[in-house]
Structure formats: structure tokens, C-alpha cells
Amino acid sequence: MPVEPPIATPTSLADAYAVLAGSTADDPITPIAGGTDVMVRITGEIGAPPARMVDLSRLDALRGITVDGGAVILGARTTYTEIRRSDACREHLPALVAAAATIGAAQIQNRGTLGGNIANASPAGDTLPVLLVLDAEVIVGGARGERSIPVADFWVAYRRTALAPDELILRIRIPVAGGREARFRKIGTRRAQAISKVVLALAWREGPGAATAGPARAWTDVRLALGSVADRPIRARATEAVLEGVAPTPATANAAAEALAAEIHPIDDVRSTADYRRAVAARALHRMIRDAAGW
């Protein structure tokens, strides 16, 4: 094995911040929690291995799931298994639970963390579209204090985040909005241990009945987000606009599917094709609307 990179194991946030004070963009200190992404890089066979690391395993401040002030707050070290088992998540965030259940398999779900999924910034990260449609905020901290970053602003480019080199992800705040519905679907390469070909999440709120002509009520606050169709997880805002303020009729679903196919620009790669991703994203959205409306 290559020589292990030097690793610090702080036991308090203050200590962690002190370690990270030495982290710069050119010479970063890589945090490790579950390690499911970092450990793949450790051999140095895929790009440069981390040169210096900070171990988050003693930072209990990054753990726990609480419901507070109209939001579910998940510590950055919350594992996918903890999300799946959490009563709060199952009650308020079923779409996030559904996403967590599709990641890797049991071993990965036991180790991997929500904070890691966010920090890794993969365009295929399976929880990330859910966080986008639920208007989640990422609370990050460092020696200079804490700040909150809306997820929509968090992934700034391919594999790049708004996190400063000396900051840690502390927790994720997801507002619990009454009447909000959310759905999740992943199309992967197989039934487990699969990286997404397309992953999408949709959220909406049912508006007052007066807005519609038919029996179905109009949707408002529509959010649609996708992974694996761009260089980062994205919101499909043009398609959202098609769905916003109207009822989920067949005509609406058709228009939304067409809009989504026009809006995204996926690529051919080793896992799938641009044509497939575009068509399946549109069809998966069409199915979600169809299921929700019950026609």
C-alpha cells in the first residue's frame, strides 16, 4: 500500500477548525467520514490521493437527526442507514428515505453519510436532487463561524462546491412544509451498487381548488431536480414553470415531459447515452405526474 496520508483526529469542532486552518485550495486537507468516496482514491490509481486528511469520526456534533423550528436537521455524519431508520425522516422526508435506500447496498449505506454525498459533489449523487427539491440548506462552519448555503447554490461546477477549503459541512436543514409532496426515482445500471444513469426528484404543493377547472387541484411551488444529466445536480426550472400553477392533467404531463427533454443536455458516456437519458428523464417525470394525479 502507498504510505498513508497524515491524518488528524480532532475531538471537538474547535480542534477540527484549528486543523482545517491549514487547508488551502492548493494544498487541501481532505475530511473523511464514512470514507466510501475517499477510500477509492487512497491508492492513488485514480488521480492524486489525498495528501492530508482530517478524520471526522470523533465529532459527535455532526451526528443526529432532530426536528426543530419547522425543519428536519440532519448532522453531516448521518448515514443512509440512519436516514432509512429515522422516524422523523420517514414521516417528513419519505423521498430522502427512498433515495437513501438506493445508494450502494447495505454496507455502503452503513458507512456513507449525507454530508459526504453533498461534499463529494458527484453529478450522480443520489440524494442531491431530493435536497434540491426540498429547498435544503447546508450549514457549514469554520474558524470564521457558521454560514448557511442553499443547496441550489452549493454545487458550483463539476465536482466543485461552495465550501471553502477550511470549512466543514456541519448539518443539513430541510424545511418541513405542510402539504408538500415529493417523489424520487433512480434509473441505475442494476438493482444495487449502481451509479445512476438518471436520477430525479419532484416536489409540489397542492394549491386551492379554485385554480383549476377539473377535479384535480393545481400544483404550486413545483421543484424538479435531476442528477446525471449535467456536470452537477440541477434544477429543471423551465419544466418547473410548465408545471407551476396548473393541475397535473395529461396535457400538463405531456407538456412537462417535452419541456424536460428540451431543457436537459445529457451526454453519452460509459454508462448510458444522451438519447436514453433525455427520454427516460422525461418519461420518469411523466410517470410521476401520472401517478400523483391518478389518471
Add this chain to the structure above:
Amino acid sequence: MTIRTSPSRTSTPVSPLRSGEAAHALVVPGGAVVPGRIQTASPLRREGPAKLTGEAKYADDLVFPGAWYGATIRSTDAHARFDGFDLDPAIDWSKIAVVTAQDIPGDNIVSLISDDQPVLVPVGGEIQHHAEPLVLLAAADRETLRHARHAVTLRTTSLAPVFDPLESDHVFAHYEITSGDLEQGFAEADLVLEGTYRVGHQEQLYIENNAMIAVPREDGGVTVHGSLQCPYYIHKAMKRSLKLSNEQAQVVQAETGGGFGGKEEYPSIVALHAALLALKAGKPVRMIYDRHEDLSATTKRHPAIVTHRTGLKLDGTLVAQDIEIVMDGGAYCTLTPVVLSRGALHSGGPYRCPNVRIRARATRTNTPPNGAFRGFGAPQTEFAAEVQLGRAAEALGISPLEIRRHNLYRIGDETPTGQILSESVAAEEVLERAAEAAEFEGVAARTAKDRDRRTGSGHVPGSPLRTTRDRTASGIGVALAFHGAGFTGSGEVKLASVASLELAADGQIRILTGSTEMGQGTKTIFPQLVAEELGVAVDDVDMAPQDTALVPDSGPTVASRTAMVVGGLLIQAARRLKATVEERNGGALFADVRAGDASAHGATRIDQKFEPYPHVHFDDETYRGDAYPAFGWAACVASVEVDLDSGEVTVHDVVAADDVGKVIHPVMAEGQVEGGTLQAIGYATIEEIKLRDGRYLNDRLATYIIPTALDAPRIHTILVEAPYSGVPHGAKGIGELPMDVGAPAVVAAIHDATGAWIHELPASPERILAALGVTPTAAAPTPHSATAADTTPAEPSAVDATIEAPITEGTDPRPDARTDPQPMRGPRDPDEPR
């Protein structure tokens, strides 16, 4: 004929299906004792406890004090002249062993058939494929080695590569097999159906990567310990390239974590590399591949393009088959001629047809060499044959079961090589057993009704971007296959294998064979066969280690030949040993007197050499005669569910009926069928290698996708016994059979669900949606339509969606691939679309 079904897990044969069959001479009467019959309970796997507890020593577990670590510097070009290499002077090269072609004492050739592949490309020589070995390094520790690997710069001059096997003019092998009068056959046909089928690479994906450790010997030779299938192939390669005597070259098999054909050829290269470094460094050298290197460089299943033109009568009778096969051999010959030969001999499927022409060729491309993989050419061509027959049935309005019943081989039928199938034919038995257990006809009637309903109004989307009311569609598919038992043609005669049995001076019974255990059960079934014959307990029989210093050359552990051929030799050896001992002890039973006999007479060893099977004649020049002494027969019924939104396929249930001649160990036999079926399902649905510039893009486990436990269907195994009389126990081999039949069954089931025929493996969701018209096809379609005579009874093209590859090459954007500073490194971001 005897049938075993899995739920009972019985080792007592049950009654045959039809009373007419029971009268056949080859039927084993229930309860009768026949040679090689297993004892009542199947013994535990010999090496199982050690594997379960972690005691088993695989190559990388072996400790050799002071051993160095080896690495291979490989080409990053598909075709180039190797102009030389530079060593970064910043590194202290005195601490590193560097080996080039110049260090090879003997021939710079590693060969099984044709002398075209170098151990290392010499400076000034031609690089023929990506990941080809050029320079070897070894160092005392891994970190030094890692730095050294990065400090080698290759100098090459690019040459024009050839990637399309159809365009290549370098032919490794070609065959033509003809029978009857093709023109006359097509003239008699009521329907003439054409089709082109393509299959891609498949990786064996044994759990343990290739691994060898070479230890210099005091006599100037080298001993290698490693993961391998065929110790004597490596022994031969070492003698030739390292100029060693029989004794100086020693090959010892370590516990081996799977092979599937993937450790038939390439271990010779790994062993030679380790040995060259060991000789240079004067130290043991460990050459342990990681998964990326193994996937990038070692042999895969041959891609193939198979074109059929088939003539049938209205009632489904096959009257003409014109088949053309082109296999992609990759950059070197390896075993390609014999893979192609087996592919050609199986390309018509297990069906009687009086007028046949089979033309087969394999050509060279600048891609890593392809080689042996479970099925050995037959899965490729039998996939094409079965899909073609399924399309013919549809065109004629005949059920897929009925067209197979109508044409399948029966006793007395003649194959295209003129072989008369005089015994051990179980095509009908496996087909009927599988169809019955799967309730094929009832399920097919239901799925047909569902399909008709879906095509009604309200179910057809107005746009490819919309969903249909039905979320999924279910389908059922059947396929039938045969697999020639043992080596093709005169292969076994040329091998002249030897298996030995010894009653040692201490009274211990010991089996000495070169046949290897790689998870398939060699070490368990050999003692079973010998113990049964000698009348002793299974545990009284030992297996000598697979070490060329100890055991004879029993031929390679390939071609599903171990149970049949070497097992047969051991039974014969056991009979001779028993007779010898009993004779000199006044007819007393061997089991009662063996200890006394051993102390009185010392060791008794029987070396049993292969004798040609009676009445089996094959002419390798004309390709006429008995291509195989016998065939195994397999039927598969697959039930699938296709997600109509995404094209994702779930294989829910498989019924597999396999005739293996004789079941020796029911539990392990069932395991072979289950494992082979799952490997075939991967081949059918998800396993794919895309290439760009001759380089595999799916060269990591993150990108080369095989089924997980969640992707595995319920598999119901039915074992049928139609013994072959040429071997004492009747066994015909089992390992490869299920691999031949799974993929066409799944593709037929996808057709049953969706109405679309997929002509190319894998039948990926991308190809299925393209076939359904949801997404455009990237490549121009090749005509597959039926060109029928005037009386075509059905219009096949309405449902016969033409599918060509939406993916013809890798498209992962990787601008840095050619300037990759580290040979073998994968895409910079292997898990991401960008």
C-alpha cells in the same frame, strides 16, 4: 434417462418422463449400481471449510520472505512502434529491477496455437494493442515501485489501427462446413428469413484477480505459485521462454478464486513476467494484479457478428441454414481458432437441417486479445441461432416451443459435419421438462393477451416521451442449446492426458492429476468417483496438490472436460488398482486389504492414459465426422418484466433443464447451473464493454456491471441424465451448458413482453428503448426483414423492430487519455457522467 429436480435434491434417480424413453438402452434403472454412481450423501466440498474460515491460501496470501513486488508497464497505444523508453534520472534505479524483451533467455513468444504473441514487446517492435506489456519493474517495497512506475516514459510512433473485425484482412482462422444442397434447400423454402446478430465482449470476472509469485531456484530455474487453470500450459511456456528443463520449471497452483476460462491463457504471461523479474532481481517476485489491470489487459469473450439466412417450410421445418460468423480475435491469435471452431460447430443450434452452409472466420484487430470464456464460442453463435428461430416461429405463426419440438435433434439425426447422433441425445427431454416446470404455454397465452390489450387504444403513447398506462410488461421466453462434450475434434487424442492413482506405502490412497480446483468441484468429485470404485470412504482418498513436480499432465482444466475425461480416467485407474490389489490378495476386497497390501508390497501407482473413444472419428482438415464424442443439452425458460418507462429488465424466474450425462454431486451440479445461468443473464442484459481507440472504457468494477444478488432470479434447476457410453460413468460435463442458453431465453422473453426483438447483446435498456422507437438509433439499420417466398404466411417485419447498436464506440470524454502519464490509469472520474 434420469431426471433430477432441485427441490428434492435427491441422489436417487427418479422415473423418466415418458415410458417410451425408459426402454432405451442407456437408461439407468432406479436403484441400480452403475460405475461412478455417487454414494448416498453428497460429500462436503473438499476445500470448502478452509475457504469459509479464511484459512485457504490464495496467491496473495502466500508469504515469501524478502519477496519483491512486480509491476508491468503497458502500452497506451492500440497500434504503434515501440521506439524505446526513458527512466527518470531522479529515481535511484539501482534499487529497481528493470526487465525488457532483451532479458528473455529463450523465445520471446507465449503461444498456445500460433507463435505471434511476445512475452514483452521489444524496443523496435510493434505494439498491437492497448495495455500490451512492454517493460517490467520490481522493487523491494510497493512505494518505491509506485514511484518507479511513474518514472518510466514510453516513446512510440503511432501506426494506423484496425478496430473493425469486418475490415481486418488478417485472418486467424476460417472454416467452412457444408452439408446437403443449400440452393435446393432455399428453393424448397416457404419462408426465407435473414438476420444479423451481434454480441460484445464479456469479462469472466473471477473473484480473484490474476496473481503469480515466482521464486528463483537453486538449480537456476524458477518455481511459480499462482492462480491458474492449466499448470502444464504455464510449465511449457516457462520452458520455452526461460530455457528451462522440465525440472527447472515448476508450477504450483495456489487456491484459485475462479477462472471461467480467464485463467487458461493469461496466467502464462503473468508467470513469465514474474519469473523474468525474479531471475533479474534474484528474489521472489510477487505479480499480483489489481482489478483495473486485470480488466484492462486480460482476455475476454470474443465479440461476434453472426448473419443467418434461414429457409423454412410453412409447418416450421428447417430446410436451409446459411450462416456466416465473424469473430473479433483481438490482437493475437491465442485460442481464437478453437473458439471459432466450437462457435461454428454449434451455430445452427440443436436442430436437424438437411442443407447447411456455415462459414466462419476470426480476424485480428488492435484490441486486447480475446480468449477462453465458459462456452468458448458457442454462447455467441447459439444466441444468434435461437433468436433467428424465434423470429422464424413468429413469422410463421408457430409457437416458439412447437418450432423447437419440430426441429430438435433426436437419436439418429445427422449434424452438418456428418456426425450421426447415435446416443445420449436429450434435446426433447430438457425442452419438455423446462417448458412443463415453467408452465410455458399457459404463461405465454397470458402474456400474449396482455400484449394485445396494450396495443389497444389508450395504451399507445402519442409521443416517445410519454408513459403508457401499463408500467411494466411481462414476458416469457424459451431457448434450447447443445454443447459438445470435451475437446473439439481430435483434441483429446492429441492431448493424450494422464491421470494417476496411487496406493502409497503407508496405505493412503492418493489421486494425482493436473486438473485444478477453481471453485467448480474437482477436488470433491474426483475422490467421490475413486472412492465409489474402490469401495472405500470418500475421506480415505487424498488429492495430491496441483504441482508439476508431483502430478502428471492431465490436460487443461477447460471445456467442461474434467468430470468427463479425467474423471473417466480415474475410474479406469481405480478399477486397475483394485484388480491388482485384490488379485495379489487372493480376491479379498480392496477396502479390507489395502493397508496390509501397502506394507507388504510398497506403493502401487497406476498411470492411466487417455485412449480414443470408440467409434469417434473427426477429420480436422475437412471438418467432417464426429466433432464431439457426445453433446450435453440445455433448455432455459426465462420470465422477465420490462419497465416500459425505462427499458430496464428484471429477470424474475428461470427454469433451467440441463442434461449432463451423469450427475456426480447434485449440489455442486446445481450450483454450476445456477452460476452459469446468472452469468448468462449478465451477458444478456447488462454486461458490456465499450471501446474507444482500442481501449476498454469499462475497465473497473464501477463501470463493468455484472448482476448482484438482487439482480439474480429464482432459478429452478432440473438435471437430466442421458449418459454417454464412451466414459465409464457417463458424465458429459456441465460447466458451460447453462451459459449457452440463458441469453437467448431472456431476449425471447423481452420480445414476448414488448414485441421487439433485440439483435445485439447486451439487451440493455438503451437498446430496448431504441427498439421500441422511444429513442433514435445511432447507427444505420441493417436489413433484417424476412424476404419471403410468395406464400409468406405472416408479416414478420411489423413486430420485428430492427435494432442496431445505439452505441458503437465509447463516448466518455477523456481528453487526457492519450497523454495519460500512468499506463493503465482509468478515466479521471470513473463514476461520473459529465
